Amino acid sequence: MDRDNSSIRAALLRLRDDTETQATALDGDLRSLFEASRSSNADDEHDPEGSTIAFERAQLSAVLDATRRRLAELDVAVQRVDAGTYGVCERCARPIPVERLVARPSAGTCVACASRH
Structure with missing residues (x-):
């Protein structure tokens, strides 16, 4: 692998590490939200004060899914660098x-x- 490919690979791996850190944090946030909703007896479905816990879960789940897709895309990009097709x-x-x-x-x-x- 030449120097240019090495620097591209290193940059992709840094991006991947950052994205993995973000996914881990989002997963923790989602777990905390699930735990909070389990221990709460609030009727969030009929609360006139804004978004429901279900909406927040759905939104957080969508962001986590997108982050996991980005991780997979970065893994494929690193494989393309290694194969010389990036x-x-x-x-x-x-x-x-x-x-x-x-x-x-x-x-x-x-x-x-x-x-x-």
């Missing part, structure tokens, strides 16, 4: 523009192929 579109085999990779480091397709999907 930065090459999985569909058309053209180079993925650097600007796209900066904006979305786990991108596996070029903009044209992504917009067709």
Whole structure:
């Protein structure tokens, strides 16, 4: 692996570590919310004061799911670096523009192929 691929791999692994830390924190928040709702006898479904506990759980679960998907995408990006295919579109085999990779480091397709999907 050349120096450029090593630095790309290191950057992806840092992003992955940050994302994993975020997922762990979100998972803890979700567990705390479940525990709080179990020990509470509040009638949150009929509370006129705003969002329900169920809504908060759903929202937090969605963010956690998105974070876990990002982790999986970053794992695949690291595998592409190791295979020497990072930065090459999985569909058309053209180079993925650097600007796209900066904006979305786990991108596996070029903009044209992504917009067709």
